[in-house]
Amino acid sequence: MKKFFVTGLLIFSALNVIGQAKNQIKFTAKIANRNSDTLVIQGKDFKKVIPINKKEVFVASFDAPKGFYVFSDGIESSRLYLKPNSVVNLTMNAKEFDETIVYKGKGVDESNFLAQQSLRNEKLEEGFSKGSDEFAVLFEAKKKADVESLEKGSFDPEFVTAMQSNFERFNQYASQEYERVSKAKKMVGKSSPDFDFENHKGGKTKLSDLKGKYVYIDLWATWCGPCRAEIPYLQKIEEKYHGKNIEFVSISVDALKDHDKWQKFVTDKQLGGIQLFSDNEWKSDFVTSYEVNGIPRFILIDPTGNVVSSDAARPSSPELQMQLDSILN
Known part of the structure; x- marks a missing residue:
């Protein structure tokens, strides 16, 4: 399920390249119920199209600077973080896109963090239909979970710095989005604007x-x-x-x-x-x-x-x- 957080606010970080040196990345993906026969990994001034092979696995080796990227199957997308000489093995079910993303291999801790954070983001979005007090409780719990998860992990220092900034932007955006949804709810039962x-x-x-x-x-x-x-x-x-x-x-x-x-x-x-x-x-x-x-x-x-x-x-x-x-x- 794709939510506004990835497609809107957080796309900015996916296009931020932190390092300049290019380092080879080995990438494989096994996707059940796939939406496409190609995957696209994209970052700032970078794009890699990966076709599926005869074994129905997406396999590629490529050079890419360290930083945030987006992978997409043409329908949905998610963020990942590539580090020097990473070996990235992705498994997922496209029918439960964000919920089933798992990375194994070398240098994948940051990508798994991003996958889990996406789920926390989606859970908060579900709270937009709640009253202000209940939403405030959910929002504070979400912010605490983000910080604690980042502190407990052994992540690349530049990733940590980027995510701390990301949290600030997200929190501001989520507050604005809740207000927007609340205003939209007030339109129910009233005459719609014409076109x-x-x-x-x-x-x-x-x-x-x-x-x-x-x-x-x-x-x-x-x-x-x-x-x-x-x-x-x-x-x-x-x-x-x-x-x-x-x-x-x-x-x-x-x-x-x-x-x-x-x-x-x-x-x-x-x-x-x-x-x-x-x-x-x-x-x-x-x-x-x-x-x-x-x-x-x-x-x-x-x-x-x-x-x-x-x-x-x-x-x-x-x-x-x-x-x-x-x-x-």
Whole structure:
């Protein structure tokens, strides 16, 4: 499960190279239920694409400076830390991405720390739905666990310094994110902001045009990997509830320069539902009203135009079908 912490705030550290000297890294990965036949390891001015071999293992040797990196299967991603002459053996199950990452070998303690920290981050995000007092308790426990875990380990000194700075940035961001989520929750039951966006089929479409039906909105972009990963699930949802009292609306927040790319993508992929193009990317009034700072983002509106959920379940989540079954059947 990929959360905002890796894709948003903490990506900065993954692109920070600490050392300048290049040292050979031996890397292998065995991934169950893989999403792709290639893995990509990326850092500042560095990119290594690793194809799967005939034994269904990702194997590569490469030179890379010491520092933070991201590995990605094209759908999800996670951070790792490479040190001189490391031997990195990764195992995981892509269906439980962060939860199953384990590194063995030489020079992998820092990478295992990052994997465990990601889980702590995700657990805190789950607390965003809690009241302020309960969240404060969870937040303090999270901060304490981060510090204690860092102090107990035998980590590279430069890694420790970088993570201490990382913690400060994370804590500030998490506080802001909790406030954003709290404000979004207050929109539930209230009239949704309207939009008036270009329709892929021609003309424009307003949210108010769809009153009388539930509206499930997908905020996405052609460049967004997690957004594209949800498309097959959304298509199945659209098929299942075809003819029901619901409209499925996808709103692209692509830049204006990518308008033609959006049009071609929708056509080539034969995307269903109502396909719209935001009038001002992330800065459109509709998007900012919901304080969207990451995509994909899903919103559910009732037939009167009121907000049912300002941060609805994804198409890939069984929770969405349960909710739609309860209101449409």
